[in-house]
Amino acid sequence: MKDMFQRPLSDLRISVIDRCNFRCMYCMPEGSCLDFLPTDKLLSFDEFLRLVKLFVLLGVKKIRLTGGEPLLRTGLIPFIHQLREVEGIEDIALTTNGVLLSKYAEDLKEAGLMRVNVSLDTLSEEVFKKLNSKYFELSDVLKGIEAAAKVDLKIKVNMVVMKGVNDKEIVSMARYFKGTGHTVRFIEFMDVGNKNNWNLNKVVPKVDILRRIQEADMPFESVEDYSGDVAKRFRYVGSTEEFGIISSISDTFCGSCTRARISSDGKLYTCLFANNGLNLAPFIRGKASDEDILAKIQDIWNHRNDRYSEERALINSSEIQKIEMNYIGG
């Protein structure tokens, strides 16, 4: 199944909950008006599972669980167990802010989770309080990473870089994780949603991130990647260790975007920057057959022509209504 730019569908991201225990400045800043979904609007895990099985029939091989904060959703671990049993799924991953990870790492691994991306933007307690959460400690996230490593989950560390907020820590983050086997991915601050006061001046582009690492005497070389990963990969010279950059602003990758997203209330989005999606909940909760739902998804994907990042320069980002990141999942 291909979209209008011949892109297959191979990844499915499920936002299992829109709520979160953090208030990251770049996602749902403290004080912004937040209207979370009532619990009965969230799809149940049985409903998600039915959808997953249908998406697998259409070519999906990788599942990522995200949110909001996915570890806040009760029943996540048995759901991962069920996902593991679905024939055709090759990869099950989770994106988390890490604060509950030390509590759940062992159970997640046991249930069948393969990889975890932990969001960590700073090594400074002071910046963490300002950027991520006043109520939790940075050390809880670091403990979460340790716990995940202990049970052999493959770990990537996601750092959203915001100019004037945490960009001075690019090098210290690279140094801290070099030698641990965990890949740091520097993410350009994106204009997702309408609440994070995005503007281009707050973005540190890929070339600047690379320059700072180079100037810190950490030479690296580019790694060819055919896996469809959105990150540009780099390997430290003389080492097998890597870091990555997700440059959705300065060096876009829409041409290889093979991802569909399902929001916590069952809407299907074909782009992170979409403003509407097909609501699958009435079909799942009504009398639609699997064939009916498959036909709907197929139709949406076949007509997909999203390439927001490539068109960004022509758009006034603040003037269009977009879905918030905690709702659609990163």
Ligand code: SAM
């Ligand atoms: N709460 C979990 C977490 O933070 O890892 C999962 C959901 S979060 C929306 C998924 C990812 O999106 C995180 O790695 C987060 O850093 C990233 N993200 C959120 N807002 C972003 C933005 N404006 N620009 C770039 N990345 C963003």
Ligand code: SF4
């Ligand atoms: Fe929560 Fe993740 Fe958004 Fe931060 S980025 S507010 S942890 S959903």
Ligand code: SF4
């Ligand atoms: Fe995919 Fe949309 Fe991002 Fe382009 S802008 S890479 S189509 S999610």
